[in-house]
Amino acid sequence: MAAFFCGYLSGISVLSNMKKRNGLFITFEGIDGCGKSTQAKKAFSLLKKEGYPVVLLREPGGTPVSEKIRKILLDRNLDINPEAELLLYEAARAQITAKKILPVLESNGIVICDRYYDSTIAYQGYGRKLDINFINRLNRVASYYTTPDITFVFDVNYQTSLSRRNKTPDRLEKEKQAFFNRVRKGFKELAGKRRIILLNGKKDIETLSEQVLTVVQKAVAGKKIKLAG
Ligand SMILES: Nc1ncnc2c1ncn2[C@@H]1O[C@H](COP(=O)(O)OP(=O)(O)OP(=O)(O)O)[C@@H](O)[C@H]1O
Numbered sequence: 001m002a003a004f005f006c007g008y009l010s011g012i013s014v015l016s017n018m019k020k021r022n023g024l025f026i027t028f029e030g031i032d033g034c035g036k037s038t039q040a041k042k043a044f045s046l047l048k049k050e051g052y053p054v055v056l057l058r059e060p061g062g063t064p065v066s067e068k069i070r071k072i073l074l075d076r077n078l079d080i081n082p083e084a085e086l087l088l089y090e091a092a093r094a095q096i097t098a099k100k101i102l103p104v105l106e107s108n109g110i111v112i113c114d115r116y117y118d119s120t121i122a123y124q125g126y127g128r129k130l131d132i133n134f135i136n137r138l139n140r141v142a143s144y145y146t147t148p149d150i151t152f153v154f155d156v157n158y159q160t161s162l163s164r165r166n167k168t169p170d171r172l173e174k175e176k177q178a179f180f181n182r183v184r185k186g187f188k189e190l191a192g193k194r195r196i197i198l199l200n201g202k203k204d205i206e207t208l209s210e211q212v213l214t215v216v217q218k219a220v221a222g223k224k225i226k227l228a229g
């Protein structure tokens with residue numbers, strides 16, 4: 001009970017210090033090789049070309065500290081225990097959120113992020129079987145209570161994922177099929193949330209891009225994002 005109230009009160013103090021976030025926050029999610037980066041780049045290029053204030057970021061990464069953490073997380077020669085892995089992802093997230101994401105959202109810009117906290121629920125929660133309530137609490141802290149406005153999840157099976165990856169797998173990609181099946185299931189279950197749009201990642205790049213851009217353009221208009229400059 002005491003722990004609940006402490007958490008609740010610290011949440012209130014974070015919320016009361018928050019500046020208005022009128023920007024648009026879009027995240028791209030799914031298992032390795034599902035097409036996140038391809039689609040995130042396409043959405044970024046289009047919005048940039050149209051003159052909107054938009055940044056493209058990736059997780060883990062996006063700041064000097066977070067990129068160093070990324071190197072540790074993806075190093076296939078390191079043996080990192082699941083709790084340490086979770087905390088490293090959250091540390092990288094707190095840094096990119098504070099330094100890069102919030103300033104853009106507070107100045108009415110658009111943030112496109114290649115992975116965000118749904119990946120932690122899917123990989124460390126469903127994949128590594130860590131406690132999802134605990135992960136949700138860490139996600140709230142590391143995101144400064146920020147929620148993406150729209151999240152695209154590209155669903156592909158393990159075989160498709162494997163066929164699209166680099167030859168040398170990183171530390172996470174070295175995991176077995178059963179792990180990725182759990183992660184995929186996690187993303188599909190998350191897709192019950194209203195902000196999450198589940199797309200069939202096996203469709204061709206252009207068809208998917210049209211689906212993504214239709215949603216993005218509607219959201220940009222809905223948020224009344226002004227052109228840069
Ligand atoms: N819809 C698609 N159909 C066929 N090939 C695709 C599709 N989307 C992406 N690809 C190709 O699959 C490969 C992986 O795509 P991409 O890098 O976008 O995936 P990712 O989800 O970002 O992967 P990772 O999790 O490893 O970062 C690339 O060679 C890309 O061109």
Ligand SMILES: [Mg+2]
Pocket residue numbers: 036037038114
């Ligand atoms: Mg990628």
